[in-house]
Amino acid sequence: MRDSAPMIRISVLGPLRVQSAEGLSLTPKGAKNQALLALLALSPDMSRPRRWLEDKLWSQFGPEQASANLRQALSKLRGSFGAHDGVLLADRNSVALDPSRITVDLRDDGLPGDLRTELLEGLDARDPEFEEWLRMERADLQTRLSRAAPQEAKGILIACRSSASDGNGRIMGDVLANQIGENIAEQIRAWRQANEPDLPADLPVSDLSIGCDLVQTDDGHKVFVKGLHMPTGRILYSKLQSVGRLDDILGAEDSIARLVFEAADCIIGKLPQVLDSSRPESRATALSRLSMYRMFSFERDALREAYSLLKQAHELDGNGVYLAWSSMVRMIQLMELLEDDREALREEAIALNYRAIEDSQDNALVQALISKVRGTAQRDAAGAYELAERAVGRNAASAFAWKSLAEAHMLKGDVTAAFDASARARAIAHSSPFRQWWDMGHCIIAIASNRPHEAIEAGEAAARAAPLSRPAHRHLLALYALDGQLDKAQDTAEKLAKIEPGFTLDQIVNDESYPVRTLRNKGLLEPIRALL
Structure with a gap:
């Protein structure tokens, strides 16, 4: 944090320019004086030893003459700063600028947008050491500009x-x-x-x-x-x-x-x-991977962050898979009642769905992800099943594809086929760091298939993998109560109250909008009343 407001602005991009806060030009005259100011402005902490400055500007002079020349240049700099000469600090060993009262465009404003921008354009201090320093500084700037410039994702x-x-x-x-x-x-x-x-x-x-x-x-x-x-x-x-x-x-x-x-x-x-971090593929992969960790926590703020990360990934590398994942984030937010405007979430999920399939229609993962959105947001069971079948047909080793097929079977009412497909998806994804996604899905399908003990096993696996998972604890609460394990049910209710603000047992039993649709449709919420 600055101790006081900046008094001087130094521009090193293009010709050297110095300006006061009032807009007055304070640019020193003379190439050596300008070079001295540039050396200080671009140095770490805006400070250098006297001998270092003398070597850069008067390398062909003896020590005494170089020292005298530096003193004269400092005097000229102070004179050009006028009432602001206090920004220049010097003692017997070093010379510095006060960084709390000076802004430098390259340091404080970031990189310029134009790749053709030249550092200290036209400045010639007529010293080989200064020329070498300037050449290296210009090369470093061009390297930074090249790395920052948008690149095409080649794959x-x-x-x-x-x-x-x-x-x-x-x-x-x-x-x-x-x-x-x-x-x-x-x-x-x-x-x-x-x-x-x-x-x-x-x-x-x-x-x-x-x-x-x-x-x-x-x-x-x-x-x-x-x-x-x-x-x-x-x-x-x-x-x-x-x-x-x-x-x-x-x-x-x-x-x-x-x-x-x-x-x-x-x-x-x-x-x-x-991978080289300057490659769009590398940065997009890192962002999307992080988004999955955030997404599968099912937390409100984490899901918002996941969506933002996926948006950044798609801006770097316009891969349709990032649109499909963004659509899935919106679906989770919609199903978990985590945002107020549910209709806006639904519309955005559908819009992302269409964009993803247009961009990557032959991608089995995209087909699997948008199958879920097609079935849930658009109530299109036939369309969801068709996409899921295509995904499995294209990649039978994809846990995502088998999960989408399981959910498509559920929409068609074939719970036996849904259970088998879900079990296969879960087996394939056994080692995934996001395995709670498949465990939780299998828990719900097992409930629909009247397999409460398999549902408990899958729900407990999901809760172990993601201890803050609300869906896992919601379903385990009802399953424990159904199985007569009231102590476990009570413990689970207490965990839910900690991770889900405002949760009550009355809410899960009596609130029709609470996200436990399969449990409610199967009439499995009644045993929870024993805890009320």
């Missing part, structure tokens, strides 16, 4: 490779590596790079390598999966797993689907740590 390049002792194994390894690559490409902008012998030798270097090496064993095969950041050689993921039958890879059997989903999720989570 992350993924090389998918495999090896095996037999031809069939190599094909299956290639299928598996490409499945992992496709799961990554659904969530961020990425391209898979083929590994064919007749391709040019000078292909661009990949950002990632996904390797699947198959080895035959007595009881089948083992596959070693490794995700590598190529420029640094860092291993982002590795796992050795048994494969009973090679056909399991083609059919995306549960253990294979889980391996694919886990590998892709783990690699995506680490990408922002290894």
